[in-house]
Amino acid sequence: MGRYILKRFIISLFTVLVLVTTVFILVRLMPGDPFTSEKMTPEIKANMMAYYGFDKPLYVQYFHYIGNLLRGDLGLSLKYSNRSVNTILAQTFPVSADLGIRSIVLATILGLFLGIMAALNNGKFFDYFCVFIAIVGVSVPDFINGSLLQYIFGLKLKMFPIARWEGFRYTVLPVFALSLYTLAVITRTMRASMLEVINQDYIMTAQAKGLSSWQIITRHQLRNAILPVVTILGPITAGILTGTFVIEQIYAIPGMGRFYVSGINDLDYSMILGMTVFYGVFLVAANFIVDVIYGLVDPRIRISGK
Amino acid sequence: MKKKLVSILALLMVILMAGTAFVGCGSKNSAEKGNTESASKSQVLTFAQTAEIPSLDPQLMNSMQSAEVANAIFEGLVRLHDGKVQPGMAEKWDISSDGKTYTFHLRDAKWSDGQPVTAYNFEYGIRRLLNPKTSSPYAFAGYCILNGYEYNSGKITDVNQLGVKAIDEKTLEIKLTNPAAYFLGYLSLACFMPTREDIVEKYGNNFALEAENNVYNGPFILKEWKHESGVTLEKNPDYWNKDAIKLDKVNILQITDPNTALSMYENGELDFVSIPNALWDKYKDNPKVKLIMNGAVDWLRLNLNAPGKPWLANEDFRKALNYAINREEYVNTATKGLYLPYTRLVLPMVAGAKGGKYTEECPIDIYPKTGDAAKAKEYLAKAMSALNIKDPKDITLELKFSDSAADKALAEVLQDQLTRNLGIAVTIKLVTYKQKLADDTAKQYDAVYNGWMPDYDDPMTYLELFESNNSQNSTGWSNAEFDKLIEAARTEADAVKRQQYFWDAEKILVEECPFVPLQCRQVGYLEKDNLKGMSRYFIGSDLDFVFAYFE
Numbered sequence: 001m002g003r004y005i006l007k008r009f010i011i012s013l014f015t016v017l018v019l020v021t022t023v024f025i026l027v028r029l030m031p032g033d034p035f036t037s038e039k040m041t042p043e044i045k046a047n048m049m050a051y052y053g054f055d056k057p058l059y060v061q062y063f064h065y066i067g068n069l070l071r072g073d074l075g076l077s078l079k080y081s082n083r084s085v086n087t088i089l090a091q092t093f094p095v096s097a098d099l100g101i102r103s104i105v106l107a108t109i110l111g112l113f114l115g116i117m118a119a120l121n122n123g124k125f126f127d128y129f130c131v132f133i134a135i136v137g138v139s140v141p142d143f144i145n146g147s148l149l150q151y152i153f154g155l156k157l158k159m160f161p162i163a164r165w166e167g168f169r170y171t172v173l174p175v176f177a178l179s180l181y182t183l184a185v186i187t188r189t190m191r192a193s194m195l196e197v198i199n200q201d202y203i204m205t206a207q208a209k210g211l212s213s214w215q216i217i218t219r220h221q222l223r224n225a226i227l228p229v230v231t232i233l234g235p236i237t238a239g240i241l242t243g244t245f246v247i248e249q250i251y252a253i254p255g256m257g258r259f260y261v262s263g264i265n266d267l268d269y270s271m272i273l274g275m276t277v278f279y280g281v282f283l284v285a286a287n288f289i290v291d292v293i294y295g296l297v298d299p300r301i302r303i304s305g306k
Numbered sequence: 307m308k309k310k311l312v313s314i315l316a317l318l319m320v321i322l323m324a325g326t327a328f329v330g331c332g333s334k335n336s337a338e339k340g341n342t343e344s345a346s347k348s349q350v351l352t353f354a355q356t357a358e359i360p361s362l363d364p365q366l367m368n369s370m371q372s373a374e375v376a377n378a379i380f381e382g383l384v385r386l387h388d389g390k391v392q393p394g395m396a397e398k399w400d401i402s403s404d405g406k407t408y409t410f411h412l413r414d415a416k417w418s419d420g421q422p423v424t425a426y427n428f429e430y431g432i433r434r435l436l437n438p439k440t441s442s443p444y445a446f447a448g449y450c451i452l453n454g455y456e457y458n459s460g461k462i463t464d465v466n467q468l469g470v471k472a473i474d475e476k477t478l479e480i481k482l483t484n485p486a487a488y489f490l491g492y493l494s495l496a497c498f499m500p501t502r503e504d505i506v507e508k509y510g511n512n513f514a515l516e517a518e519n520n521v522y523n524g525p526f527i528l529k530e531w532k533h534e535s536g537v538t539l540e541k542n543p544d545y546w547n548k549d550a551i552k553l554d555k556v557n558i559l560q561i562t563d564p565n566t567a568l569s570m571y572e573n574g575e576l577d578f579v580s581i582p583n584a585l586w587d588k589y590k591d592n593p594k595v596k597l598i599m600n601g602a603v604d605w606l607r608l609n610l611n612a613p614g615k616p617w618l619a620n621e622d623f624r625k626a627l628n629y630a631i632n633r634e635e636y637v638n639t640a641t642k643g644l645y646l647p648y649t650r651l652v653l654p655m656v657a658g659a660k661g662g663k664y665t666e667e668c669p670i671d672i673y674p675k676t677g678d679a680a681k682a683k684e685y686l687a688k689a690m691s692a693l694n695i696k697d698p699k700d701i702t703l704e705l706k707f708s709d710s711a712a713d714k715a716l717a718e719v720l721q722d723q724l725t726r727n728l729g730i731a732v733t734i735k736l737v738t739y740k741q742k743l744a745d746d747t748a749k750q751y752d753a754v755y756n757g758w759m760p761d762y763d764d765p766m767t768y769l770e771l772f773e774s775n776n777s778q779n780s781t782g783w784s785n786a787e788f789d790k791l792i793e794a795a796r797t798e799a800d801a802v803k804r805q806q807y808f809w810d811a812e813k814i815l816v817e818e819c820p821f822v823p824l825q826c827r828q829v830g831y832l833e834k835d836n837l838k839g840m841s842r843y844f845i846g847s848d849l850d851f852v853f854a855y856f857e
Contacts, residue, residue, distance in 0.1 A: 032740030035443065036747065037368070038756065041777050043459035044445050051441035081361040081368075082511050091533050147565070155569045162573055163566045164559070165535070252561045254534030262357075267740050 008291050012284045019280045020069065020273065024062055027269050034078040034267040052078060069277065075270035079262075085274035089256060093278075095165060096243035096255035102175040104237055107182035112229070114183070115190025116222070122195060130187055137184025142246040146177040150250060163252040174251040178244060182236055186229055193225040200224075227294075234290035238283040348856045349554045351837070353576050354561040358534050363514040364499035365435040368443040374849050375558065376496035378526040378539055383410050383428065383478070386494035387850060388841045389657075389763065395423055395500065395523065396478075405485025405799045406452075410478045416544045417502065417521040425472035427500035432470045432480075434506070435497050444497045447761065450489065452481040485799045488762040491845070495761070525551045525852050536560045552839070552855030571832060578833035578840070583712055586830060587642045595830045599646070601844030603653050603768070604757035606705065606720075606822040610782040612752045616693055617701050619782075623689035624819045627703075630686075630727040631720065632677035637825055640719045645825040647675040650816050651772075652765045652808075653826065655844050659805035664765050668809035670816050673823075679727045686728050698729040706745060706754040709736040713755065716824075749780050753822070760845050765808040766795065772815055783820030 035048045049055045053064065068075060074085035118130035153173055154162035160173050197203065198221060206216045243257030256275070263271035359371045367376055383396040396410035415423040434440050436448045436458045448454040452469025456462045469481030482489060492498075505521055506513050514520040517531040525547070526539040536559040541551055561567040564582035571579035581589050589595050608627075610619045617623040633647030650670045658667040686698065695701060705720060707713040717734045724732045737745065746754050760767045770776055773792050774784040788811050795807035816823075833840065836857045841850040 030740070031738070032744035036740055036743040037443070038743065038758070039446065039761075040443070041446050043455070044441075044443060047438045047445070047458070048441045048443065051439070079360055080358065081363060081366040082513070083515055087515075088533070095534075150566070150569065155573055158573070162569045162575070163561065163563075249563045250566055252559070252563065252566055254532070254560070258534075258562060265739065 004295055005292055008288055012288045015284050016277070016280050020066070020277055021062075023273055023276045024065065027267070027272050028058065030264075030267060032267055034269060036267075052076065065273070074274035074277065077268055077271050079266040079268045079271065085270050088259070088271070089274065089278055092243070092254060092256035092259075095253060096248070096257060097241045099165075099171065099174060099178065099248070099253060099255060100237070100241035100244075102171060103179035103182065103240055104233075106175060107179035107186060108229075108233070110179070111183045111186025112190055112226075114187040115229075116194055116217070118187065118191040119194030119198065119225075120217075122198075127191075130191065134184040134187045134191075137180045138188070140180070142177065142181065142244070143250065145180055146174070146247050146250040149173050149177050163250070165251070165253045170251075174247050174253060177250075178240065178247045182240065185232060185236070189228050189232060190225065193228045194221060197221045197225045230293060231290060234286040235283060238279070238286040242279045242282050349552055350557065351553050351555070351577055351851055351854060351856075352557040352559065353578055353851075354559045354567040354570070355536075356560075356562055356564065356567075358560055359531075359537065361514070362520070362528065362531070364431060364501055365440055365442045365444070365497055367496040370848060373496050374851075375528070375537060375539070376499060377494075377524075377850055378556065378852050379522045379524045379528045380496070380499035381415075381524045381545075382495075382498050382500070383412075383493050384490055385852075386491050386843070386845070387853065389491075389843055389845075391490045391494075394494070395428075399490075405487075406482045408480045408482070408489065409473075410480070412476045412478065413546060415523060415546050417523050418527050418542065418544070419521045420544075421502070421521070422475070423500055423523050424475045425478035426475070427502055428478050428498075429470050429472040430503045431497075431499060431501035433465050433468060434501060436468060437465070442497065444495075447492070447495055447497050450482055450484070450486055450492070452483050454483075484796045486764075487801060487804075488764040488766070492762045526553075526556060534560060550853060552853070553851070556851060577837050578831055581830040581832065583641070583644060586644045589830060589832075590642060590644070592832075594832055596833060597828050597830050598842045599653075599655060599826055599844060600829050600848055601653060601655070601759050602757050602827040603648060603651065604645075604755065604824050604827065605651075606753045606755055606824065607746065607751075607781055608753050608783075608820050608822065609749055609751050609780070610820060611749065615702065615752055617689060617695070618703075618752060620689045620693060621818055622685045622692065623701075624822075626682045626685035626689060626728060627724065627822050628673045628819050629678045629682035631723050631822065631824075632675075632727075633824060634676045636716075636719045636723065640715045641825075644830065645827055648823050648826045649673040649675060650823055651812055651821075652768045653760060653844065655763075656760070656765055656768075657763050659801040664805065664808070668805065668812070670809075670813055672816055677723070677727070682727050686730075699731050701728075701730040702752075703730060703732050704735050704752045705732060706735045706737060706742060706751045708739040708742045708755070710739075716755070720824075746780055749782070757827075763845055765805075765812070766792075769795075769808060769811055769815070772820065781820040783818065785814055785818060788814045 035045050053061060065075065072086070074089070077083050077085055077088060080088065114130045114133065118127045121127045150162055150173060153159045161170050164170055203216060203220060206220050243255045243260070245257040245261050247253070248255040248257040259271055259275050263275055355371045355374070357371055359375060360369050361367050361372055362375060364376065364380060367373060381394045383394055383399070385392045385394040395412055395415055397413040399408055399410045401408055410425070412423065412425055417423060432448060432451065435442050436445055436451070436454050438458055438460055445458045448458065453462060453467045454469065457465065457468050471479045473479055486492070500523060502521055509519045512519055517528045517537070520528070522528055522542065525542055525545045527542045528537060529540045530538040536557065539556040539558070541554050542548065545551065559576075561570065564580065565585070567576060567579050568582065568585070570576050581595065608618055608624055612618050633649065637643060637645045637647050649672065650665070652664060654663060654665045656664045658664040660667050690696070690698065703724070705717050707717040714736060717736070721732045721734055724730060742754060742756070745751050746756060758768060758771060770792055771778045772781070772783065772788065773779060774789050791807045791811035795804045795811070798804040798807065837854060838857055839854040841853070842848060843850060
């Protein structure tokens with residue numbers, strides 16, 4: 001088991017390094033440069049290039065960046081004068097994570113519940129109802145359901161604030177809007193995997209042993225059916241915790257999601273790299289944890305992993 | 307089994323509904339409370355900005371969001387309000403007879419930490435702006451100061467040669483390279499705000515990054531800066547002119563989505579709001595909507611040296627383009643009448659030398675706003691025979707725009723009009739904003755869409771863009787007579803003569819047209835009826851709420 005974890009860990013580290021290097025090269029290939037603006041003059045641009053060290057050869061900049069990265073320093077933002085990417089992430093990530101955790105918890109609880117209920121009521125009205133919710137949740141994009149919820153419950157019914165992030169009441173609409181997609185995915189996955197488990201022989205054995213239906217569901221069906229949900233939860237969690245552009249924008253939430261887009265529009269190299277590293281590490285870590293959990297839960301994976 | 311499940315389901319539903327209803331009630335109560343609260347303390351202004359303020363370091367500021375806040379928390383030598391220069395930290399000033407030396411006499415004023423505002427603070431600020439190590443994106447604003455350009459570009463390194471000098475605590479002398487009538491108003495730009503050397507040294511790289519990392523001398527004090535969320539300003543009790551300031555508090559919220567801001571305005575949470583261009587159609591007949599020209603003029607820049615496209619170097623062809631466009635129809639189709647058709651370079655609001663507006667005192671009316679298809683064809687025929695081209699379809703032209711939906715709409719109308727009226731082959735190329743700027747600088751375009759926001763109230767801010775050696779002039783167009791007139795205007799102290807130079811120069815430019823002027827931009831906004839004293843101006847801080855109040 002120890003060897004398995006170590007191997008996974010080294011692969012994860014290597015993945016992050018490849019990611020950083022690729023993005024480092026890719027951002028430099030994008031047309032334009034961070035300081036180009038309508039009023040820029042060549043002299044001022046030269047001053048700014050020198051200030052940020054962009055006048056040095058690219059490989060020097062690369063090793064400089066990797067060196068700083070190993071010390072945990074993501075560099076200065078090019079757009080937000082003198083603010084470090086570390087500071088910006090430290091200020092915005094907690095907000096995104098707060099929103100994300102709430103959404104994940106809501107989506108997981110509701111999604112598992114709906115998925116299980118749908119499977120147990122297979123082919124009946126409630127099943128169709130859950131499938132309908134799942135289809136709507138997957139197919140309606142965030143910017144539609146986010147705006148719609150804001151319009152109906154914020155502007156028209158005035159039940160919740162329209163936007164901003166000032167307390168519990170402010171979280172309800174964005175959390176719900178953000179969880180809809182995840183909820184739908186979990187509902188679908190759980191329903192499908194429950195349906196598969198229900199038809200397994202060991203369920204019949206359990207029934208023959210005379211266990212109550214509640215015991216069968218909790219002990220045998222759920223435990224086996226939940227594995228695929230664990231798998232998808234890893235990357236979904238990483239994605240949602242590190243900020244979502246659309247929902248944060250619609251609800252004016254001071255999270256980090258905006259930088260995925262604005263970083264690129266502004267060609268803010270350090271911001272793009274910082275976001276990539278942060279998200280990459282998160283994603284790799286989430287997958288690493290899922291791998292380890294899998295190894296613990298399912299011996300077959302542990303053996304083939306060798 | 308089934309019974310149990312149904313009952314669990316029912317129970318969950320009830321809990322969910324009860325929860326929603328409970329939260330619903332709670333919200334209603336506090337919403338009401340919020341409304342009465344805002345009614346009682348009425349001198350609180352709340353509005354939205356669309357992005358995080360990139361910087362509040364006076365010498366590093368480079369954005370509208372920064373300028374709007376800087377105008378309130380700092381005060382320069384003068385204050386520009388509604389386009390009029392008022393005394394600021396300087397009580398009075400003398401201008402030498404050659405118009406090149408300004409001597410400012412400062413009033414007794416205090417920083418928010420109780421220290422006096424001195425001439426040394428201004429001297430330090432301007433030196434810092436032009437120090438190449440500061441890497442200020444706005445350093446060009448100081449190029450009009452004697453040796454400003456030379457010091458910033460590293461041609462001289464002795465800061466004492468810079469044309470700014472504190473004679474004593476209360477007297478500041480600024481020497482200019484050339485006389486500049488606009489210079490006083492120019493001094494209200496954020497980059498000329500006084501700066502405390504001890505504070506900059508104390509905080510180092512963290513200077514002005516948080517509300518508590520700087521001191522303020524303006525009508526308001528920056529009380530709180532919640533990054534990505536907004537800033538809170540409070541009235542400065544020590545401001546020298548505090549009786550003129552009515553607002554107690556200003557909340558500037560960061561609301562990136564303009565539709566959200568609009569909803570918040572309709573909900574009474576904001577005191578004014580801009581109308582997103584995309585929703586202009588819906589609001590244009592609303593009698594409460596107000597319009598303002600924000601100072602931007604847009605045009606197509608033509609690359610006279612575009613490889614393989616000799617027609618762009620042909621003046622008749624460029625004239626044909628200018629005549630072929632029906633600007634009236636263009637703005638009505640692409641912007642639903644939000645933008646105004648325009649056929650010259652200098653903005654209509656720029657002040658004239660005789661007390662009126664420059665464009666009224668110096669009219670130029672070559673290309674009709676509704677276009678002239680017959681004249682366009684005539685010029686095209688001339689160009690084709692000169693270039694020995696038989697079929698207009700052999701003439702290709704690529705319009706380069708940035709990849710926003712709004713820009714695309716503009717490009718499509720132009721493409722349609724040019725194809726229809728000239729029969730030439732026009733294509734559209736959409737690129738990212740940064741790529742557009744890069745291609746513009748690298749002269750890789752046929753026709754690129756861009757514009758200009760003025761830095762000061764003078765035709766020079768537009769006309770010098772087309773000087774042969776100006777880094778902005780990527781067209782390859784060069785006219786010795788034009789250059790001579792601009793240079794003459796630069797050193798001329800007599801305002802009327804100077805204006806004549808500008809007029810002659812602009813006539814040459816519009817006649818030879820290395821560009822296709824298109825429009826002046828307008829912005830629509832909604833504002834609460836009882837909010838008075840707001841000023842919206844086309845230069846510097848577009849939005850000036852310093853003297854605003856609620857009735």
